[in-house]
Amino acid sequence: MARPSNFPPPFSARDYVAEPTDPADERIEVGVLVVGAGPAGLACAIRLGQLLEEHPEMAERLGEVPVAVLEKGKQPGSHLLSGAVVDPKAFRHLFGERFRMHDLPSYGPVPGESVYVLTRNAAWPIPPPPPMRNHGNWIFSLSQLGRFLAERAEEGGAMILPETAAEKLLVSHGRVMGVRTGDKGRNREGGELGNFEAGSDLVAKVTVLAEGTQGHLTGVALDRFSLRGEEPQVWELAVKEVWKVAKPLDRVIHTLGWPLRTGKKFREFGGSFIYPLGEDMVTIGLVVGLDYRDAALSVHDLLQELKTHPKIRKILAGGERLEWGAKTIPSGGFNSLPRELHAPGLLLCGDGVGMVNVPRLKGIHYAIESGRLAAEAAFRALQRGETPASALSSYDEAVRDSFIWSDLHEVRNMRQVFGRGFFVGGALASAMTMSKGRVELGKMAAEPDADQPLLVTDRDASYPAPDGKLTFDKLSSVFASGNKTRDDQPNHIQIERRVPREVAQLWAHMCPAQVYEVGREDADGTVMVDLAPSNCVQCGAITAKGGRLTPPEGGSGPEYTRT
Numbered sequence: 001m002a003r004p005s006n007f008p009p010p011f012s013a014r015d016y017v018a019e020p021t022d023p024a025d026e027r028i029e030v031g032v033l034v035v036g037a038g039p040a041g042l043a044c045a046i047r048l049g050q051l052l053e054e055h056p057e058m059a060e061r062l063g064e065v066p067v068a069v070l071e072k073g074k075q076p077g078s079h080l081l082s083g084a085v086v087d088p089k090a091f092r093h094l095f096g097e098r099f100r101m102h103d104l105p106s107y108g109p110v111p112g113e114s115v116y117v118l119t120r121n122a123a124w125p126i127p128p129p130p131p132m133r134n135h136g137n138w139i140f141s142l143s144q145l146g147r148f149l150a151e152r153a154e155e156g157g158a159m160i161l162p163e164t165a166a167e168k169l170l171v172s173h174g175r176v177m178g179v180r181t182g183d184k185g186r187n188r189e190g191g192e193l194g195n196f197e198a199g200s201d202l203v204a205k206v207t208v209l210a211e212g213t214q215g216h217l218t219g220v221a222l223d224r225f226s227l228r229g230e231e232p233q234v235w236e237l238a239v240k241e242v243w244k245v246a247k248p249l250d251r252v253i254h255t256l257g258w259p260l261r262t263g264k265k266f267r268e269f270g271g272s273f274i275y276p277l278g279e280d281m282v283t284i285g286l287v288v289g290l291d292y293r294d295a296a297l298s299v300h301d302l303l304q305e306l307k308t309h310p311k312i313r314k315i316l317a318g319g320e321r322l323e324w325g326a327k328t329i330p331s332g333g334f335n336s337l338p339r340e341l342h343a344p345g346l347l348l349c350g351d352g353v354g355m356v357n358v359p360r361l362k363g364i365h366y367a368i369e370s371g372r373l374a375a376e377a378a379f380r381a382l383q384r385g386e387t388p389a390s391a392l393s394s395y396d397e398a399v400r401d402s403f404i405w406s407d408l409h410e411v412r413n414m415r416q417v418f419g420r421g422f423f424v425g426g427a428l429a430s431a432m433t434m435s436k437g438r439v440e441l442g443k444m445a446a447e448p449d450a451d452q453p454l455l456v457t458d459r460d461a462s463y464p465a466p467d468g469k470l471t472f473d474k475l476s477s478v479f480a481s482g483n484k485t486r487d488d489q490p491n492h493i494q495i496e497r498r499v500p501r502e503v504a505q506l507w508a509h510m511c512p513a514q515v516y517e518v519g520r521e522d523a524d525g526t527v528m529v530d531l532a533p534s535n536c537v538q539c540g541a542i543t544a545k546g547g548r549l550t551p552p553e554g555g556s557g558p559e560y561t562r563t
């Protein structure tokens, strides 16, 4: 049976590590460089702003740009997509005494909740298991929260550079010096167009990588500094839609079961979420573990199928789809965290290193908390005037003392147990939950998603035909993401182009944005994979399943506004 990992992409992390090349007087120098304007990166920039306000002499020492944040999306928030039901405690830590939740652009506290186990036509309510209890949490659109946090970071003095992808990690004498940004204005073959702009070296005293899931430079840094944890990282793929609805939804809903199959051989783990966004919108999404084996599985199309369930159809009745998007979620948990979260001149936060509590489907408060702690560690090191690894190790200590560490430890094997099938996995997960993680299951090995042997079924035959009202095809979904990728830019998707048919089928079905097509078959039985990279919404699934996503030209990709 074919495994995607047997067909690795033509990608080497070494190609993305470089010495600065711009002449010294042309380099852009900043104090602290943050890569990624997500909750982690923006919390880091906000906290640095607070500290620099208290210590103007340090702001002075850091020069003209004490803090800069790079974001590859058109603007902060453009690439942010989440549930997003948020545990508010990290906001309190970040904004302090005077903070009120009503100051944030939220859709209010969770009004109530239900959990259902679905079969094709029925929905069986079950009491919410402890991880799914959301009393006290608040509902947000993460792309809107990102825009709000970016404004706060700018008010605190950070310079935000949107449409700028960090492409290479600058390392000199074993110390991270900053990043090189990607070129803009190249054609498909790499030639320079009339509007060509070369990338630049941005050098900093401390670089904080807060790139989120499948972070390109985070992966490069984990390899360069041998930081990977004992267990490999694994991911879920989530596809979601935002709907305008006729009737307000009065609670958050989670579902388990259908349209996923419970058979152990399929390894289908996941569930759906449906959250109200005020009086007239809901967000609905389906999350599926990328360790699944069926090459015919398409999370995009399973979400379309889910919406045809009588219970869910009723919620969406008379409504209209406003937006669509997709993203991966790191789900290896505690055992897949890196060995260390720092290297000389470097700190790593948020989803990039896998700070997600998968049974609770929560990562935003960990991202914010880790960003805040990274800012404090960077500031302490700068006060001492040095940033070797030893000066930044206080960040690891602070994370280990925080709720990030204790929460993730409590649910440490929760994702891995579902590799034993839905029912056995469910029983083991309940035992862990009831004992608050004290039941010792030992360290359960995680297998990389791309190592799963493939099987091919006719699952795709039963996906609903798109009707353009309730159910949609992938291309109209890409349109609803606001994707702005230029058609003729260089290909940013690295895959082995000639593979066994089942691997090509896997990629074609898996990609929610219809980037891959099964092409011509050769005499040896392998097929060519045809690519339409400009459809890509940068969800990251291909990196989990045997290829590699690299950042396209800055400003490309989705333009999320309500996700």
Ligand SMILES: Cc1cc2nc3c(=O)[nH]c(=O)nc-3n(C[C@H](O)[C@H](O)[C@H](O)COP(=O)(O)OP(=O)(O)OC[C@H]3O[C@@H](n4cnc5c(N)ncnc54)[C@H](O)[C@@H]3O)c2cc1C
Pocket (backbone or CB within 6 Å): 035, 036, 037, 038, 039, 040, 041, 070, 071, 072, 073, 077, 079, 080, 081, 082, 083, 084, 085, 086, 087, 142, 164, 165, 166, 167, 210, 211, 212, 213, 215, 216, 217, 238, 239, 240, 285, 327, 328, 329, 349, 350, 351, 352, 355, 356, 361, 362, 363, 364, 365, 367, 551
């Ligand atoms: C469908 C879904 C539902 C979820 N539901 C919830 C929920 O209800 N509650 C919850 O707490 N968590 C939820 N999560 C998880 C949560 O969204 C993440 O944990 C959180 O967004 C992580 O924040 P981050 O800042 O680490 O990364 P991100 O939010 O991913 O932000 C990273 C940013 O960095 C930018 N970037 C990345 N690489 C580069 C680069 N090389 N150069 C420049 N910019 C770059 C990206 O464009 C992005 O803007 C959900 C996730 C998904 C996908």
Ligand code: SF4
Pocket (backbone or CB within 6 Å): 493, 510, 511, 512, 513, 514, 515, 535, 536, 537, 538, 539, 540, 541, 542, 543, 549
């Ligand atoms: S090509 Fe882009 S959208 Fe498709 S799976 Fe890969 S990262 Fe996701």
